[in-house]
Amino acid sequence: xxxxxxxxxxxxxxxxxxxxxxxxxxVSDMLLVGRPGREDFLAGCCxxxxxxxxxxxxxxxxxxxxxxxxxxDSDVIxxxxxVPRRPGQDRNDLAFENAKIIAETAExxxxxxxxxxxxxxxxxxxxxxxxxxxxxGLQPRQIFGLGxxxxxxxxxxxxxxxxxxxVSEVHTRIIGEHGDSMVPLWSATTIGGIRISNLPTxxxxxxxxxxxxxxxxxxxxxRDKGSTVYGPGEAxxxxxxxILGDENRILTVSSYIKSEIHGIGDVCIGVPARINRDxxxxxxxxxxxxxVAGFRESVKKIRKVTAGVMERLEEVR
Ligand SMILES: NC(=O)c1ccc[n+]([C@@H]2O[C@H](COP(=O)([O-])OP(=O)(O)OC[C@H]3O[C@@H](n4cnc5c(N)ncnc54)[C@H](O)[C@@H]3O)[C@@H](O)[C@H]2O)c1
Ligand SMILES: O=C(O)C[C@H](O)C(=O)O
Numbered sequence: 001x002x003x004x005x006x007x008x009x010x011x012x013x014x015x016x017x018x019x020x021x022x023x024x025x026x027v028s029d030m031l032l033v034g035r036p037g038r039e040d041f042l043a044g045c046c047x048x049x050x051x052x053x054x055x056x057x058x059x060x061x062x063x064x065x066x067x068x069x070x071x072x073d074s075d076v077i078x079x080x081x082x083v084p085r086r087p088g089q090d091r092n093d094l095a096f097e098n099a100k101i102i103a104e105t106a107e108x109x110x111x112x113x114x115x116x117x118x119x120x121x122x123x124x125x126x127x128x129x130x131x132x133x134x135x136x137g138l139q140p141r142q143i144f145g146l147g148x149x150x151x152x153x154x155x156x157x158x159x160x161x162x163x164x165x166x167v168s169e170v171h172t173r174i175i176g177e178h179g180d181s182m183v184p185l186w187s188a189t190t191i192g193g194i195r196i197s198n199l200p201t202x203x204x205x206x207x208x209x210x211x212x213x214x215x216x217x218x219x220x221x222x223r224d225k226g227s228t229v230y231g232p233g234e235a236x237x238x239x240x241x242x243i244l245g246d247e248n249r250i251l252t253v254s255s256y257i258k259s260e261i262h263g264i265g266d267v268c269i270g271v272p273a274r275i276n277r278d279x280x281x282x283x284x285x286x287x288x289x290x291x292v293a294g295f296r297e298s299v300k301k302i303r304k305v306t307a308g309v310m311e312r313l314e315e316v317r
Contacts (some may be wrong), residue, residue, distance in 0.1 A: 001028035002244045005071040007105060008081030009064070010034040010041050012227040013236075014120060017078060018049060020237035022201060026244035031071060032064040039066060063140050068108045072114045074080060076243055077109060078236060081134070082122035087223045091124040092305050099309045102128045103135040103317065110136035116244060117279050120145040120254070121236060124168045125178050129268040130256040130306045131313070145254030147271030148174040150235045151182055152252050154214045162205060163191055172196075173252050174214065175261075175270050175291075176298030182270070183294035184211050239275065246277040260284040262292050267299050267306070289316030 004021055006013040009032035018032055027105045034042045042064035063070075067175055071077050082098035085091055102122060109118055118136060120128045120143070129145035136143065151174040160167040172189040176182045189196040196202050213317070221228045242249045255273045259265035274281045287295065 002026050003029040003031065003073055004244075005031040005033060005074040005077045007033045007071070007077065007079045008122070009045065010038045011080055012084075012229050013232050014078075014080040015045055016229045016233035017080065017121075017236045018045070019052065020050065020233045021078075021240050022053060022058050022062075022242045023056075024237060024244060027060055029063075031074065032062070033068060033071065034064070034066060036066045039064075039178060042066075048302035067094045068105060069112050071109065071116070074113055076117045076119055076240060077113060078119045078121060078240070079105060080121040080130075082104065082128075084227055085123065085222065087219070091218075091299045092127070095124050095127050095305055095309045096312055098122050098124075098128060099131045099313055100316070102131045103313055105215055106132040106134075106137040106138075109137065110138055114138065116142070117142050119236070119239065121232065123178070124305065126254045126267075126269050126302045127306045127309055131309065133268060134310070139279075140256035141281060143256070144273070144275075144280040146178070146232065146235060146239070147214070147254030148178050148182055148252045149178065149239065150231055151178060151214050151217075151270075153183060153231065153235060154217050155210065158210045158213060159189070159191070159196075160203075162210075163199075163201070165191060173272060174254060175272070176295055177302050178254065178270060179301075180215055181294075181298035181301045182211075182215065183291055183298055184214075185287065185291055187291060242275045243250075243279075245276060248274055248276045250274050250283060254281050255280050257282045261295060262286065264292075264296060264299055267303055269299055269302050274290060 006014050035244045041274050046062050079102045082101050125145040133143045155165050156170045160170045169192045173185045176181045250272050253270050254270050272283045
C-alpha cells in the first residue's frame with residue numbers, strides 16, 4: 001500500500017486529482033498540501049472527499065498540511081502547485097514564475113523524501129521537470145512530468161471519434177513539447193492493432209486539423225471554462241496507477257533523455273517511457289525522418305526556454 005501526496009491541492013487540478021487518485025486500490029494514505037492560510041479550505045476538501053469515500057466505499061486515510069516536509073515517506077509526490085495560464089497566454093509565459101516555486105519545492109523534497117517519485121504537472125511541464133531534476137538532486141528515473149500524455153489522449157479521442165471505434169482500439173502518441181512544437185507519431189498510430197496508414201480511410205483523415213485541435217485544446221478549454229481539470233485529473237490517476245501497480249505500461253511523459261531518440265538527448269521532454277514502481281525509463285526508438293526533424297525542433301525550443309529559466313534562477317537564488 002502506498003502514500004501519495006498532492007502539492008497544490010487547493011487548486012483546480014490538485015483537488016480533482018485527489019478524487020481520481022483515491023479510486024486507485026494501492027493507495028492507503030493521501031496527503032493534501034496547500035499554502036499557509038489555506039487550512040480551512042484544505043479541511044473542507046478532506047471532509048468533502050471523505051463523504052465521497054463513504055458513499056463509494058473507499059478506504060483511504062486522508063490528511064492535510066501546509067508543510068511539504070509532511071510529504072516524507074510518500075511513494076509518489078505530485079506537484080500541481082503554481083500559476084496556471086490565463087486566456088491569451090502561452091504555457092511558456094509561466095516558466096520563470098513557476099520555476100521559482102518548483103526549484104524551492106524540489107530542493108525540500110530532495111532532502112526530505114529522497115526515495116520518492118516526483119511527478120510534475122505544473123506548466124510549462126517539460127521545463128519544470130528539468131528544474132525539479134536539477135534542484136532535487138534525485139535520479140532521473142524518480143522525476144517525470146505529465147508531458148504529452150494528455151495530448152496523446154486528446155488525439156486518441158479525436159481518432160476514435162473519426163473512425164467510430166472505441167477509444168481502447170486506438171493507440172497513438174504525441175512526443176516533444178507539451179506545447180506548440182509537439183510532434184504526432186503517425187508511424188506509431190494503430191487502430192485495432194492495424195497501422196493507421198494501412199487503412200484505406202486514412203487518406204481522408206484531416207490530419208492537420210486534428211493536430212491543431214490538440215495543440216489548442218488547453219487554450220480553448222481555459223477560454224471557455226477557466227481551467228482544464230477532468231482531462232489532467234484522469235491522466236494523473238492513470239500514471240499513479242501505473243507506478244503503484246508496477247504495471248510497466250509505456251506512456252508518453254516528460255522525462256530526462258540521454259540520447260535515446262536518434263542520438264538526441266540531454267533534455268527533459270515528452271517521450272515514450274516504461275513506467276513502474278521504480279520510476280520512469282525512456283524507451284529508445286527510431287522514428288520516420290519527418291518525425292525526427294519535428295522532434296529536433298521541439299527539443300531545440302525546450303532547451304532554449306529551459307536554459308533561459310536556469311540562468312535566471314541562478315541569478316535570484
Ligand atoms: N501538464 C498539464 O497537462 C497540465 C494540465 C492542467 C494544469 N496544468 C498546470 O498545473 C498548474 C495548476 O493548475 P490549476 O488549474 O490547478 O491552477 P490553480 O490556480 O487552480 O491552482 C494552483 C495551485 O498552486 C498553488 N500555488 C500557487 N502559487 C504558489 C506558490 N507560490 N507556492 C506554492 N503553491 C502555489 C495554489 O495555492 C493552488 O493550490 C498550472 O501551472 C497549470 O498550467 C498542467
Ligand atoms: O493548457 C493549459 O494551460 C493546461 C494544460 O497544459 C492542458 O493542456 O490542459
